[in-house]
Amino acid sequence: MSSEQPKVYIEVIKQINNIINEDQLTSGDKLPSERELSDRLDVGRSSVREALRALELLDLIETRRGEGTYIKPFGSYRLVEILLSFLLKDDNARKDLTETRRIVELEALKLACDRITDDSVDQIKKLIDLAKEEWSHGDLPVEEDYLFHKTIVEASHNRLLLNLWVSLVEYNKVAIERSLQREGRMLVSLGEHVEIYEALKNRDQKAATEAMRKHLENSRF
Template structure:
């Protein structure tokens, strides 16, 4: 993939987005025809066709045979994932990603303290137990660590926060493993998870937030 390609994709998305805003189109609405887009963007029909194909791959639009091209409900947040895959190649962007993850996770945790169900509390307890069991056998519980945090964000019952968090963390699961492999880190991480769990179980926002902030700082993702 050439280094220019991401810029082309972003430019196309920007231009289509401008037309969507200009025409006040919403999810489910039909986009202008290829010919009209070609005229308005001042590019060839083949370029418009390639742009629409790219946007379809990003799950932002869908083409219905004999009907035209329509805007899809923005549910999968694929665009965030695509952009992050480029961001992770840059050192400064990785620092931004870590900072953004911390902000998203702490805000989700605050909501979770108000909205978490007993089932989610039970799930956190089970993940903690499984993680301890795996570690006692010398295995690094990377997946349990990931799911512990994901369960907390899910408990916020805010779908956009969850999609943002998954996009921020999914591409960087290797960072979780790298963090847990540091000498003495695994035992401390389990203890920190226990502290977060106990505070969440009591719906104690202040204690849970303080424990999560310490945990994320110590994790050095």
């Protein structure tokens, strides 16, 4: 029984996706009722209910009491987060994650060199100063480090890149702390942040990319 049940509801999810495509439903549209889905797919109501519950957990649909079930705006960050919860259990997958983060962040940085505002440049400088202050008190500036990188990715003004980056890094923030805990790493990291900031301030894409590439390799996230 337990080996059969997952197959049933996963197949139902696939079929619901087919119905969404056939009926040309999009974000904000209402899904057919449980009864209608059960009839159209020729499966039990309980299997339909399990499939809908899984889609709701993935943040792809929402049930409104007394109204029905609706398709939510696609949240790429949420879907990636779910996948990462499985990926991070595997050593090779963790290497893939680090590589993907590097690709996303470097491409976002290139865009940021053209699109960053003076306010964002100032914010990056403030985060570096805050990190130095935290470190002077003997505390690891994990949050400031995270926000330094996030502010740069935000400056790309590409929402999907930001969602991907947040999913890749937020889920595994402990990696930032482990990296900064290595002997002598904190001071070197701060110096690398300053180098990246100076290049960004000058909108120097080549220097910024080289500085970030070196920083990410040295960080060993």
